[in-house]
Amino acid sequence: MADDSYKGYRGEALSTLKNFDALVWSDVEIKTANGKYIGIILPRSETADPNHIVLKLRSGYNVGIAARKIEDIQINGRNEAHYKIPEKAFPYDPKKPNVKLLGTGGTIASRLDYRTGAVIPAFTPGELYGSVPELADICNLDTEKLYGVFSENMGPEQWIGTAQAIGREIEKGIQGIVIGHGTDTMHHTAAILSFMVQNSPVPIVMVGSQRSSDRPSSDAALNLQHSVKTAAESDIAEIMVCMFGPTSDIYGLLHRGTRVRKMHSSYRSTFRTIGDIPIAMVSTEKIIPIRQDYKRRRSDKNVVINTAFEEQVSIVYYYPNMKPDIIDSLIDNNYKGIVIAGTGLGHVNKPLYPSLKRAKEKGIAVYMTVQTLWGYVQMYVYDTGRDMMELGVIPGANMLPEVGYMKLGWALGQTNDLEKVREIMMTPIAGEITERETSNGYLIFQGGIPEVEEFISKYRK
Numbered sequence: 355m356a357d358d359s360y361k362g363y364r365g366e367a368l369s370t371l372k373n374f375d376a377l378v379w380s381d382v383e384i385k386t387a388n389g390k391y392i393g394i395i396l397p398r399s400e401t402a403d404p405n406h407i408v409l410k411l412r413s414g415y416n417v418g419i420a421a422r423k424i425e426d427i428q429i430n431g432r433n434e435a436h437y438k439i440p441e442k443a444f445p446y447d448p449k450k451p452n453v454k455l456l457g458t459g460g461t462i463a464s465r466l467d468y469r470t471g472a473v474i475p476a477f478t479p480g481e482l483y484g485s486v487p488e489l490a491d492i493c494n495l496d497t498e499k500l501y502g503v504f505s506e507n508m509g510p511e512q513w514i515g516t517a518q519a520i521g522r523e524i525e526k527g528i529q530g531i532v533i534g535h536g537t538d539t540m541h542h543t544a545a546i547l548s549f550m551v552q553n554s555p556v557p558i559v560m561v562g563s564q565r566s567s568d569r570p571s572s573d574a575a576l577n578l579q580h581s582v583k584t585a586a587e588s589d590i591a592e593i594m595v596c597m598f599g600p601t602s603d604i605y606g607l608l609h610r611g612t613r614v615r616k617m618h619s620s621y622r623s624t625f626r627t628i629g630d631i632p633i634a635m636v637s638t639e640k641i642i643p644i645r646q647d648y649k650r651r652r653s654d655k656n657v658v659i660n661t662a663f664e665e666q667v668s669i670v671y672y673y674p675n676m677k678p679d680i681i682d683s684l685i686d687n688n689y690k691g692i693v694i695a696g697t698g699l700g701h702v703n704k705p706l707y708p709s710l711k712r713a714k715e716k717g718i719a720v721y722m723t724v725q726t727l728w729g730y731v732q733m734y735v736y737d738t739g740r741d742m743m744e745l746g747v748i749p750g751a752n753m754l755p756e757v758g759y760m761k762l763g764w765a766l767g768q769t770n771d772l773e774k775v776r777e778i779m780m781t782p783i784a785g786e787i788t789e790r791e792t793s794n795g796y797l798i799f800q801g802g803i804p805e806v807e808e809f810i811s812k813y814r815k
């Protein structure tokens with residue numbers, strides 16, 4: 355290990371560490387003119403800059419400290435991280451249901467990369483059992499790494515590949531599917547899978563984690579247990595997202611794939627059902643449905659996989675004073691579909707009208723959704739709405755903008771006939787359009803319940 359004592363450090367950073375005999379993995383207190391930092395010195399990548407020392411703080415965050423600002427390093431111990439999780443064969447019990455975990459990447463499949471101090475995708479079946487052995491109490495788990503990407507890099511190729519993998523697994527008789535996915539775009543993938551995978555006989559549960567599993571506050575293990583339990587035992591045969599319900603680790607929520615959205619950049623309870631209520635609550639003990647109108651598990655294999663997707667579709671998030679060139683550039687670049695996230699009930703300003711008219715004349719499908727997220731597009735209320743309908747803009751009911759985008763890509767992938775596209779768009783397939791919002795749906799589980807109140811009171815002065 356001698357060579358790795360200062361792994362990756364060069365230049366000024368290396369000489370500072372040597373000065374204080376502070377080896378990589380030392381548990382230290384670093385004093386600088388700006389204050390004190392307590393944590394563990396992480397190794398660096400060979401390509402990292404020579405001026406900074408990287409410290410993993412107790413909070414789990416990594417900071418780079420400029421070597422020249424360091425006045426003192428006090429060494430309190432050494433704490434070498436072992437990133438190799440022991441690989442163990444997953445036990446097989448013929449009495450337990452068979453579940454397949456398909457990995458696409460994201461934080462849930464990540465550990466800290468000691469070379470860079472960054473979170474990188476890594477996924478092997480044995481590691482999973484090694485780190486969450488409770489999974490073996492629930493089912494026989496088989497895993498397959500489809501992709502290893504952070505979810506901003508998911509796209510049609512991966513959506514289609516995932517839908518096809520689901521089809522293959524159902525064909526082979528699997529009893530439940532879990533899809534590990536980065537949280538950032540999990541709701542996009544949940545939406546497109548809700549259209550590409552029809553009539554699934556088994557639960558298909560998407561899961562991620564907001565904090566990587568090397569951090570004490572990680573939600574990875576619990577989310578995995580909840581999602582695997584849902585896939586193995588629940589009778590909900592839908593595409594769902596399974597993530598923390600409240601801010602603490604009490605239960606998970608199962609959200610319908612077309613009504614869910616990532617709503618907080620860092621909370622573990624980031625996923626919320628929008629314009630509706632979640633399907634169920636899940637704990638390590640039980641699954642409690644909150645509604646009854648979900649599709650039930652069946653024993654056939656009659657899933658329908660339809661992976662059509664037209665990539666020339668865009669979402670335009672309207673803002674006041676938007677100029678028509680935004681719409682014009684989509685027209686000039688041969689886009690076939692535009693989903694607008696309009697203000698209020700579904701509005702844009704008058705200067706865009708001529709461009710919207712041009713879009714219609716060029717046969718581009720233009721759908722309106724609302725950037726309020728909650729509520730319906732209503733284009734009969736104000737003149738703006740009526741004018742826009744005359745220009746060919748079609749109200750998209752209460753489809754979420756990202757869901758509208760996915761559905762329009764899917765519809766245009768199947769046909770260029772705009773009447774047929776409209777029929778596909780406006781016929782609810784997987785709860786993406788509902789007749790009404792439930793009266794108790796608005797921001798449910800986001801306040802007014804004991805654990806949330808307790809959490810808020812900790813910070814209230």
Ligand code: ASP
Pocket residue numbers: 459460461462503504505506535536537538539562563564565
């Ligand atoms: N950037 C990550 C991703 O979406 C975040 C996560 O997994 O939570 O892939």
